[in-house]
Amino acid sequence: MEHSGHPADGLKWKHLYRKAEVIFFSEWRTLVTSVVAIIIYSVGVAAFTLPYRFADQGVTGVSVLVKYAFGINPAYTLLALNVVMLAWGARTLNRRFLIWTVFNAFFLSFALDLMQTIQFPVIEDRFLVAVVGSAIKGFGAGLLYRQGVCIGGLDIAISVLRKKYGLEIGKISIYFNMTLLLISIGIIGLTNAMYGFVSCYVNGMAMDRVLSSFEKRKLVFVVTSHTEAVVEFISHHLDRSCTLLKSEGGYKHHAGFTIMTLLRTREAVELKAFLAQNYPGAFMVLAEADEVVGRGFKRWRNV
Structure with a gap:
């Protein structure tokens, strides 16, 4: 005679299912971004680095x-180097970062192996190859970093050393890559090593550009006697929140509020046009905010 499962087992599986569902819906953007970014990065290596015997940076x-x-x-x-790095840093790295690094490391090896089977067209201008290839790799890596994950390799070592010893990431990366470029001279020659140097520089610039272009916002301050109307425009028309700071004029000592908000460039232009048309006596200050972390912007777990 068969016995039905214990009710507690059903509740356990239901709880695990709900937990997996929550994780999936909170991480699906990271999954899609990781797959796309790694494919882009693999194309940069297979099409613009290996065929021309250029040097590269990091564990790659x-x-x-x-x-x-x-x-x-x-x-x-x-793959072998990433496995060693992961085993070394497993106890130091946080669980989310570790899980995504494992996935990205294995998928990168798979994608790179696959891309080497494709016959990419040969470009005669080697300087153009170095610039375009490094820009492609930088774009792919930048997309990953924006999600708070990495592609593996040197990033694992850097993360561990930063948490354990508080070392500066930039210096570690520069010293390692410069040493690697010097070693590469004996293998690929001075000319290709110099192309590799150009590639590494453009790679870093492209990566920084990708990160900054997604995170930059306009920090806006507005001083006006029509505070409620401006707040309503920001809240309902621009669909943005704002903060009211109690303030007092330095000359006439009139008490009031200064409106502070963070907007995209297009939204800041709309607010400026609204003030110019309706309240030309308002005072508006705009500044660049390189990075904004919090609800509605970059998530804390991606920091």
């Missing part, structure tokens, strides 16, 4: 040099 650069020196598929070297 080590894998590329091993390919040039010994003919070993960089996808395998990259």
